[in-house]
Amino acid sequence: MSRSALSDFEAVIALARHGRFRAAATELGMSPSALSHAIAAVEARLALRLFNRTTRSVSLTAAGEQLVNRISPALAEIRDAVDAANSHRETPIGTLRLNSSVGAARQIMQPIVFEYLRRYPQMKIDLVTEDKLVDIVVDGFDAGIRLVEALPRDMIAVPLGPEQRMVVVASPAYLAENPPPRSPADLLAHRCIRSRMGSGAIWRWEFERRGERVVVDVQGPLTLDETGLMLEAARAGFGLSYLGEWSVAADLASGRLLRVLDDWTPPFPGLCLYYPGRRHVPVGLRALIDLIKERRAHPPG
Structure with a gap:
């Protein structure tokens, strides 16, 4: 399978996940028109319509749902294999997608995000802020940042800082x-x-x-x-x-x-980085976790 075919199937999965071209394109780092062309190319290659499109929504056809259900585990295995291979790099390369509330993002921007980008200039951070809690797995994020009390129970949590009030x-x-x-x-x-x-x-x-x-x-x-x-x-x-x-x-x-x-107004547990438990943590995320733990062990100033 060609590299472009893999990218096209990633596009199909992203659009199925979000149900909107703009949101899926944002995740993939491409324009909505480029995503539309990629989806059309897959449909033409397979001679199948994978999505039903209206002016307001995008949904999978029966054939599209069957395809996504079959290829999603395989592509996840490929991503894990690539992440495992990348773990041997001395310097991480790639994009780290994070979801956070606006307030949490303001707290971590200077001490965490800026320091991370200074240390790892070949990494990019795509930080999406929204107050509502989202499913970071379904929405294609590597990790989220929220208060401890808001964390889903099935996630691995890494404390970011001291208690808050x-x-x-x-x-x-x-x-x-x-x-x-x-x-x-x-x-x-x-x-x-x-x-x-x-x-x-x-x-x-x-x-x-x-x-x-x-x-x-x-x-x-x-x-x-x-x-x-x-x-x-x-x-x-x-x-x-x-x-x-x-x-x-x-x-x-x-x-x-x-x-x-x-x-x-007593103190309460503060912010945590959280991510799903899986066999291979992406190297970029591992570098972020190590930075957070380092700052907690040796606070600046």
């Missing part, structure tokens, strides 16, 4: 006009900046102290879905915001924001 913050001007809350129940009398999660649901603020857990459905003038916007709103005095401590550290240090309810 959430903090309730507000501007000095807001707190000058509104008595600071002394307990989570007091939040119901305050303007709060609400947070919409990737699922579309409004996040209810969670607190804990000495074994007592409290969940508050806060109210306020703004509902946002991005940390930077929540920070802007809090700085401008539009209410209390509940954010990761790492994201407000500079504002707390400068006095632009003040924290409240500090004794109600």
Whole structure:
């Protein structure tokens, strides 16, 4: 089988996985039009229609489903064999596809991603950020980065850093006009900046102290879905915001924001890199795991 034929079959599997040309093309590092030509070439070579196409969706035909089910394990074996062979390289080469939340990506960009690319200049990182949790195997990622509590149980996890905390913050001007809350129940009398999660649901603020857990459905003038916007709103005095401590550290240090309810926000396990257990871990991913473990064993500074 030619190398181009293998690439074309990888294209078929990617399109079957995503059901959209643009998403599959992004995974493969090619344009949607180039992917369309590759799929057409496979169909012409086999004299079979593998996909049903409409203006809104792409789905496998019966023949396409049978083909994908048969070739997927074989191509996975080929990829594993290539990864095993590449493990003998002194310097990894290739592309590492990672999936992460936006907040997690901001935390790892400087200390992990930039350092990785400096060490391994022949590697590329394709980092896709989205707040909703995806199936990294189905969507073609090598690994994901999320909070420990969000990890699928069947994944191997590598801790990325120390514990984290959430903090309730507000501007000095807001707190000058509104008595600071002394307990989570007091939040119901305050303007709060609400947070919409990737699922579309409004996040209810969670607190804990000495074994007592409290969940508050806060109210306020703004509902946002991005940390930077929540920070802007809090700085401008539009209410209390509940954010990761790492994201407000500079504002707390400068006095632009003040924290409240500090004794109600205990630390929790932080971020992890996670990936599926398999016989051969790709050499590029192994290099990333080694870098993470090195940083944990010898923190900078």
